[in-house]
Amino acid sequence: MSDPTLDPRRWRLLALLGAAQFMLILDVTVVAIALPHIGADLGLARGTLTWVVSAYTLMFGGLMLLGGRAADLFGTRRVVLTGLLVFTAASLVTGLAGGAAMIIGGRIAQGIGAAILSPAALSVVTKTFHGDERNKALGIWSALGGGGSAIGVLLGGVLTAGPGWQWVFYVNVPIGVVVFALLSRTLPADQPAPDRARLDVLGAILVTAATGTAIYALINAGDRGWVSLATLGTLAGAVVLYGVFAFSQQVVRSPLMDLRILTRRPVAAGTFLILVATALMIAVFFLGSFYLQHLQGYGALRTGLLFLPVAVATTIGAHTAGQNIGRVGARPIALAGLLIAAVGTGVPALWAGSAVVVAGISVAAAGIGAAFVAASTTTLAQVEHHEAGLASGLLSTFHEFGAALGVAVVSSIAAASIAGTSDEGFTRGFAFAAITAAVSAVLAVLVVPAGKPAAAHAHAH
Structure with a gap:
C-alpha cells in the first residue's frame, strides 16, 4: 500500500475498528440490567456482584496506557x-461461568483484552485519516462511546429477557470472530517503533493495584462502615500505592506516563470531569436497573426499554454540547451539564415511583452527555500533536476508573436496597449522586479554564 490515507478501504477499516470498539464500550453497561439475574443465578453477594462491573473497568483503565x-x-x-x-475468548469464558471465580476471572480477562485493543485501534484511526477527515473519523469514534454505553443497557435487557444473561457475553463471540477475520485481511502491516523503549509493566501493575485497592475499600464500606478502621486502612493503602507509582514514574527509563501532563490545568480539569461524569453515569444505570427490577419487580426487557429515553437523552446532551462548545467554551457547558445531572438525580432522591426514576435519570443523562463533551474538549484543547495519544489515553483511563469507582460507591450506599430489603438505600444513592454532581459543578467553575477551545479541537470530539 503506497499511501494509506488515499486507500479506499480506509472507511471500511474505520467501520471494523469501530465495531470492535463498540463491543468494548457496550460491555461496560450491557451487564447493568443483567446483574440482578446473574446475582440470583450464581448466588453472588452484593460485593461480588459489584466486581462484575468493576473488574472489567479496572483492568480496562489500569492497563490502557x-x-x-x-x-x-x-x-x-x-x-x-x-x-x-x-x-473474544474471555467473553466466551464469562458466559460459561458457573460461579463467582469464573465470572470475575472472565471479566478481568475481558478488561485486559479491551485495554490492549482500544488504544491500538484508536492509533490506527489517527494514522489513517488526516485533516478534516480525521476530525470526522474521531467524531464517529466518540459517538460510538456515548452510543455504546446507552445501547448496552437496552441490549442487556433484550438478551437477559430472551436467551438469558449468558448471552450478554456470548454475543461478543461471533462478532469478535467475524471482525477478527475481516481485520486480519484489511489492517495494513506497520513497522514497530525503532526506539528500544521498554514496557513499564511495573507502573501498570502499581496503578491498577492502587485503584483496585481503593475500589475494594469502597465496595466493602457499605458493610464495614465508611469510617471503620478496615475501610480507612485500605484507602490509606491505596494512597501509598499511588505514591509508589508516582515515584516509579520518576525513576524508570521509559515511564508509563509523564505525570507532569497532569499538572497542566486543562488536562487536570478534563480528567476530573470525565471521572465524575462516568461515575455518575454508571451509578445511575446501576441504581436504576436494581430499582426497576428489584423494587418494582419489572422484567429485564421492560427495564431495558425504560432505559431508551435515557439513551436518547445522553445523545441529545452530547450533541447539543458539541454544537455549542465552540461558541461558549467548555466551562459553561461543564457547569450546565453537571447542574442538570444534579437536578435529574435529585428527583428520584425526593420522590418515588418508576416513572419519576426514569424521568429523573433521563434528565441526568442529558447533563452527563454534555459533561463528557466538555471533558474531552478541555483535555485535548492545548496538547501538542505528539502528546495527543497520551492525553487521549489518560482520558480513557479516567473514564474506566470513574466507572469502577462510581459503581463501588453507590453499591455500598444502596447496599440494603440492592439486597432487596427497603427502598431507603436507593434514595440515599440518588441523593449522593445529586450532591456529587452539584459539588462537581462548583469545582468545574474553579478548575475548567475559561475561553473557547481552538477550532481544530472543537469538533474533533
Missing part, C-alpha cells in the same frame, strides 16, 4: 488482533 505503549512498540496490527482475540 500499557496497551497504547505496546501498540507503538510491537506495531498496531499485531496488538489490535491480539487484543481482539483475548477479548
Whole structure:
C-alpha cells in the first residue's frame, strides 16, 4: 500500500475498528440490567456482584496506557488482533461461568483484552485519516462511546429477557470472530517503533493495584462502615500505592506516563470531569436497573426499554454540547451539564415511583452527555500533536476508573436496597449522586479554564 490515507478501504477499516470498539464500550453497561439475574443465578453477594462491573473497568483503565505503549512498540496490527482475540475468548469464558471465580476471572480477562485493543485501534484511526477527515473519523469514534454505553443497557435487557444473561457475553463471540477475520485481511502491516523503549509493566501493575485497592475499600464500606478502621486502612493503602507509582514514574527509563501532563490545568480539569461524569453515569444505570427490577419487580426487557429515553437523552446532551462548545467554551457547558445531572438525580432522591426514576435519570443523562463533551474538549484543547495519544489515553483511563469507582460507591450506599430489603438505600444513592454532581459543578467553575477551545479541537470530539 503506497499511501494509506488515499486507500479506499480506509472507511471500511474505520467501520471494523469501530465495531470492535463498540463491543468494548457496550460491555461496560450491557451487564447493568443483567446483574440482578446473574446475582440470583450464581448466588453472588452484593460485593461480588459489584466486581462484575468493576473488574472489567479496572483492568480496562489500569492497563490502557500499557496497551497504547505496546501498540507503538510491537506495531498496531499485531496488538489490535491480539487484543481482539483475548477479548473474544474471555467473553466466551464469562458466559460459561458457573460461579463467582469464573465470572470475575472472565471479566478481568475481558478488561485486559479491551485495554490492549482500544488504544491500538484508536492509533490506527489517527494514522489513517488526516485533516478534516480525521476530525470526522474521531467524531464517529466518540459517538460510538456515548452510543455504546446507552445501547448496552437496552441490549442487556433484550438478551437477559430472551436467551438469558449468558448471552450478554456470548454475543461478543461471533462478532469478535467475524471482525477478527475481516481485520486480519484489511489492517495494513506497520513497522514497530525503532526506539528500544521498554514496557513499564511495573507502573501498570502499581496503578491498577492502587485503584483496585481503593475500589475494594469502597465496595466493602457499605458493610464495614465508611469510617471503620478496615475501610480507612485500605484507602490509606491505596494512597501509598499511588505514591509508589508516582515515584516509579520518576525513576524508570521509559515511564508509563509523564505525570507532569497532569499538572497542566486543562488536562487536570478534563480528567476530573470525565471521572465524575462516568461515575455518575454508571451509578445511575446501576441504581436504576436494581430499582426497576428489584423494587418494582419489572422484567429485564421492560427495564431495558425504560432505559431508551435515557439513551436518547445522553445523545441529545452530547450533541447539543458539541454544537455549542465552540461558541461558549467548555466551562459553561461543564457547569450546565453537571447542574442538570444534579437536578435529574435529585428527583428520584425526593420522590418515588418508576416513572419519576426514569424521568429523573433521563434528565441526568442529558447533563452527563454534555459533561463528557466538555471533558474531552478541555483535555485535548492545548496538547501538542505528539502528546495527543497520551492525553487521549489518560482520558480513557479516567473514564474506566470513574466507572469502577462510581459503581463501588453507590453499591455500598444502596447496599440494603440492592439486597432487596427497603427502598431507603436507593434514595440515599440518588441523593449522593445529586450532591456529587452539584459539588462537581462548583469545582468545574474553579478548575475548567475559561475561553473557547481552538477550532481544530472543537469538533474533533
